[in-house]
Amino acid sequence: MQRILAVFSVLFMFLLAGCAGSSAQVVSSSSTAPTITEAQQAPVDGEKRRIAVSRFDMRAGPDVGSAMADFLTDALFNSGRFIVLERARLDEVRAEQRLQSSAEFRADTAAEVGQFEGAELLIRGAVVAFEPDCKGISVLLAGTGTACITMNLRIVDVTTGRIVNATTVEATSKSNQVGIFFARGDLPIGLGAYNRTPMEQALRNAIDTAVRHIVETKI
Template sequence: MGKLFGIEVSTSKGDIGAGIADMLTTALINSNHFIVYERSVLDQLQKESQIGNQAQQLQGAEILITGTITAFEPDAGGTRGGGGGLIGGLLGAVTGGQKKAYVAVDFRAVDVRTGAVVAAFRVEGEASDTDFGGLLGALVPGAALGGALSQYQKTPMGKALAVMVGKAVEELIRRIPPSYFKYGPDGQPVPQPAK
């Protein structure tokens, strides 16, 4: 595991950026490679600690992840068509189509202490879905999305977002320098170089 403090997706897309930040935060936590500190609830944490008369022991950030949405195309293209076929043992005419969606985000991992960018990369997510009269929507449900992204649940864009976030986590694990990781896969502290 490594320590990762602060998740921010800055974009002109507003609520969509916040939704992607939430997805990324969850994916980073679930990767078991990062300790994620939720700064968006800092006021709540302070109030709760005062109510319980507890001293807060907040740690400073080591890495800040920022991102800018550079492409967000829920209807990136597609085709429509029709024909006869055999589905589930029933012969009949089927009208169908393929819908495509595309999303791209430029990410940066910034060392909070020095301001140095330690990793920068672009991640894309693309998905298509074939819609046979709504049949495929029932067979291939999309990822659960909340907030401004809920309208894309069970759509190609929902799938494209999930693909993009998965790739982002993989790239962060691969590109953040090993010196930032404080614990190994076994949960034991990693020896740090002398300063």
């Protein structure tokens, strides 16, 4: 009996040691982002504008248009200044609604169909320069390991189709004019190859600057 207790004691200590060596942390949340309840209860006709982001056109660099749209969408949500609507993966939401409407699901827990909200503003982005190494752009940047990115943003009024704002954002990894505030956490899937590289800082500076401009424009 004592031998059995000793074995269980060793196993218990082993499990504790394993737990002690484990860790997890949230790395992408923002104190300015709305809570789940706030996001769900924000009035459709309130002060916050309903905004959506379309896939970026990539006129330079790798095909990371979807990842850039994800990056900007997350940053807009984390700003806490807009009602941000999903567009990139809306088919997945539709599929879940269809699944819940089947006989296998309780009707009182199924999502109500026909409640999607329309965007007031649509952001269209285009990356026109994407250089992980800016050598040759200028004498000052040559050989410094600086990354550069330039993107054009158009904000379109969905009701009229009018362009209400057009902005070009240029950013480098050497920029210290803005801090990483809205663009937190790891880079989105598709941009992971640039984690912990000069291009990561350039991307963050570009997205952060873009969101700050959109917020300050008070569209």
